[in-house]
Amino acid sequence: MPSTPACTLTPEQEEGPYYVDYDKLRSDIGEGKPGVPLTVRLAVMDAKRCMPLSNATLDIWHCDAQGVYSGFTANGGGFGPRGGRGPRGGFPPGPPPDGAGPDGPPPGGGPLPGGGGPGRGHRALDETRFLRGSQTTNAAGMIEFQTIYPGWYEGRTIHIHMKVHTGGHVSHTGQLFFPEDVTLKIAKQQPYAKHVDTYLTTLSEDHVYEDEHGAAGMVTLARAGEGFLATATLAVDPEATPKPVGLGGPGGFRGPGPRR
DSSP: OOSSGGGSOOOOOOOOTTOEEOOOBOSBOOTTOOSOEEEEEEEEEETTTTEEOOSOEEEEEOOOTTSOOTTOGGGOSOOOTTOSSSTTOOOOSSSOOTTOBTTBOOTTSSOOTTOOSTTOOOOOOOSOOTTEEEEEOOTTSEEEEEEEOOOOBTTBOSEEEEEEEETTEEEEEEEEEOOHHHHHHHTTSTTGGGOTTSOOOOGGGOHHHHHTTGGGGBOEEEEETTEEEEEEEEEEOTTOOOOOOSSOOSOOEEOSSOOO
16 A cells, blocks of 8 residues: 555545436536535545546535435435434434335435435436536546535535546545534525524534544635635545445436446
């Protein structure tokens, strides 16, 4: 394993239930959604060779300021894999809600999207695709997206999902996390402040951050105009296909067009 931090393999984290294989190359994924402007700039490294990884396709997706994922807007918001409010999720005392599996309740009832474990079904997609997109790394292994600072929902701290595709397979599935001092300030601004009845899960209460080496996905934030620039470095093995971790797993919902 390389000793250089930028070349140390980035830990895998769970895909979650809202992945859509959208396959849409675009850098601006905001689609006019209200929120604090955010530029996400990532460097992707080949961990084995300790050099920039070019021609890798990177997907990102996240919820809007009210915790809603595109493609699943009828759900009214995301849900935490362990469900519920408070430290590390979990249901309230008593039997779990109807239709709830070991990973938490489906939003609005019904089967969990995304396939995966026992009892999970597929929920129909709607046509929305905001806050989703793909880009291909340049010769320096760099990629950049224009979006908004993510919102939150019960059971999860603020995060952005990502996948790295190389050579026709997935080389990394992970999540990006944000410093809480900035998040707490943004949470008091509109449109985020409309979340008056939704508990903002902290990093230490979030099971992905705590149990799946989330600190490795912490971004560095800097002010950029009226918003922020988030930067991070990912190191992947382009020849490997890591085993899925946690909620989600292979596949997800396929959108139109072939995967590169």
